[in-house]
Amino acid sequence: DIQMTQSPSTLSASVGDSVTITCRASQTINRGLAWYQQKPGKAPKLLIYKASSLESGVPSRFSGSGSGTEFTLTISSLQPDDSATYYCQQYNTYPTFGGGTKVDIK
């Protein structure tokens, strides 16, 4: 299995800040990487696919980058509604997810 390591596991930032979450794969996954947002008691919501493609309806403040083994999710201007847990997922092979990053608003 490909292991996905996310960092940090938690972060706290203020409204308007730019925040970055990193996801590292244990082996190359090309650009088979997605990012999800999950709020308590809800299903995950797809934000980014193919490492950098923005899912329809997702605000443009979310962006993804990377290839190979290192990927990032950036929220350019943090909003109160962005308080959630974020997961990366590789799908180059059998899907695996990162451990999650909880984002809190100060």
Place this chain on the structure above:
Amino acid sequence: VQLVESGGGLVQPGGSLTLSCAASGFTFSTYALSWVRQAPGKGLEWVSGISGGGGSTFYADSVKGRFTLSRDNSKNTLDLHLTSLRDEDTAVYYCARHRFSGNYNHDSFNVWGQGTLVTVSS
């Protein structure tokens, strides 16, 4: 576009259960589907996937030989049959649609159900 899961509940270790997912709002047979689970307070784990036609199925090592995935394209339904259940199978199980239609590829998931809770406990 909607997925609605059902069938969760409390089951004893070693027991069996069938989860169902009813789909609407899209051409069901053209999309692969997967189940993803989330243990209480934990992260996400892909469990199983099936091609649009139902001829190809894929399983995580943790459930291979114990879970069976099938679909009925005439009824727009997806079923996951769980057997030999263990404590560690306790989780919310989500039905999820692969983002791209066509042949089965491991993929991102852009449509999710609300989840159904399976609790394995004596």
